[in-house]
Amino acid sequence: MYVDSKYVTDYASNFLKVFIEYSPNLISAFLILFIGLYAIRIINRLIRKIMIKRELDPTLTKFLADILLWVLRVLLFVTFISKLGIETSSFVAILGAMGLAVGLSLQGSLSNFAGGMLIILFKPFKVGHTIEGQGIFGTVSEIQIFVTKLITPNNQTVFIPNGVLSNGTITNYSLEKFRRADLTFAISYDSDIKKAKDLILSILDKNPKVLQTPKPEVFVKNLTDSAIELAVRPWANSADFGTVFTETLENCKTAFDAAGIVIQPYVKEVSKAAN
Structure with missing residues (x-):
C-alpha cells in the first residue's frame, strides 16, 4: 500500500497547527477541572463544618452536603466542556430529556426521595427514636434518602421506603x-x-421508676359478667416504660396471690345455635 509522503506531511502540519491553536483552551479547561475539583472538596468540607457547628441534624447535614457536592460537580462539568468548545445548549437539552425519561421510569424512587426530604425537614422522628410505622416497631438506626433503617427488638434490620412511611x-x-x-x-x-x-x-409507690408526678391512678374500669376490671395507670420516663410495665404486672400478681385476691381468668362467651 502506497502512502503519499506529502499527504502525511500536510496532515501532520495541519494537526500541529490546530493543536497549537487549541492548546490554550485545552490547558485552561483542564486547569479549571482540577482546580474546581479541589475547590469543591474544600467548600464541601467547610459547609459540613458550618452545619455541624450550628448543630443541625446529622442526617440533614449529610444530605445537604451531598446535594451541594453533586450540584457543584455538574456545574463544573458544564464549564469544563464549554471551555473545550463543545456546545452546551444541546448537551443541556440531552440532559433534560434523559432526566425526564429517568423520572418517568423511577416514579417510585422519586416518591421515596420526596418522602425522605419530608422526614428530614419536618423531623417526625430522629435517629435513636423508637417508632412504629407500616406495622413495623423498632429503633431508628439510619435515615437515608430513599429508605429508613429500623432495628427491631429481636435485632432484625428492616428497611422501610420513605414514600410510604412519610404518607402513613x-x-x-x-x-x-x-x-x-x-x-x-x-x-x-x-x-x-x-x-x-x-x-x-403501694406497689407503684415503692417502684423508683414509677413517676409520682403525674401521680399513678387505680380505678374501677368496668363491671363485667365475670369480673371487676381495675385500670392501672402508672407514668414513667420513656426509657423506663418497658421495665415499669412488666414489673407492675409481676409485682401485682405476686401481691394478689399473697393477699388472697383472685385474678379472674378471661371467659369467652360462645353463642350456641338454637335447636
Whole structure:
C-alpha cells in the first residue's frame, strides 16, 4: 500500500497547527477541572463544618452536603466542556430529556426521595427514636434518602421506603419525655376492691421508676359478667416504660396471690345455635 509522503506531511502540519491553536483552551479547561475539583472538596468540607457547628441534624447535614457536592460537580462539568468548545445548549437539552425519561421510569424512587426530604425537614422522628410505622416497631438506626433503617427488638434490620412511611401513620414512642402504661386487672367479685387498689398503689409507690408526678391512678374500669376490671395507670420516663410495665404486672400478681385476691381468668362467651 502506497502512502503519499506529502499527504502525511500536510496532515501532520495541519494537526500541529490546530493543536497549537487549541492548546490554550485545552490547558485552561483542564486547569479549571482540577482546580474546581479541589475547590469543591474544600467548600464541601467547610459547609459540613458550618452545619455541624450550628448543630443541625446529622442526617440533614449529610444530605445537604451531598446535594451541594453533586450540584457543584455538574456545574463544573458544564464549564469544563464549554471551555473545550463543545456546545452546551444541546448537551443541556440531552440532559433534560434523559432526566425526564429517568423520572418517568423511577416514579417510585422519586416518591421515596420526596418522602425522605419530608422526614428530614419536618423531623417526625430522629435517629435513636423508637417508632412504629407500616406495622413495623423498632429503633431508628439510619435515615437515608430513599429508605429508613429500623432495628427491631429481636435485632432484625428492616428497611422501610420513605414514600410510604412519610404518607402513613407514624407512632413515635421517644418524642415525649414521659409515657403512661395502661394496664387492666380483672379480679373476682369476691375480692375486696379497696384492698386490691391499696395493694397496687403501694406497689407503684415503692417502684423508683414509677413517676409520682403525674401521680399513678387505680380505678374501677368496668363491671363485667365475670369480673371487676381495675385500670392501672402508672407514668414513667420513656426509657423506663418497658421495665415499669412488666414489673407492675409481676409485682401485682405476686401481691394478689399473697393477699388472697383472685385474678379472674378471661371467659369467652360462645353463642350456641338454637335447636
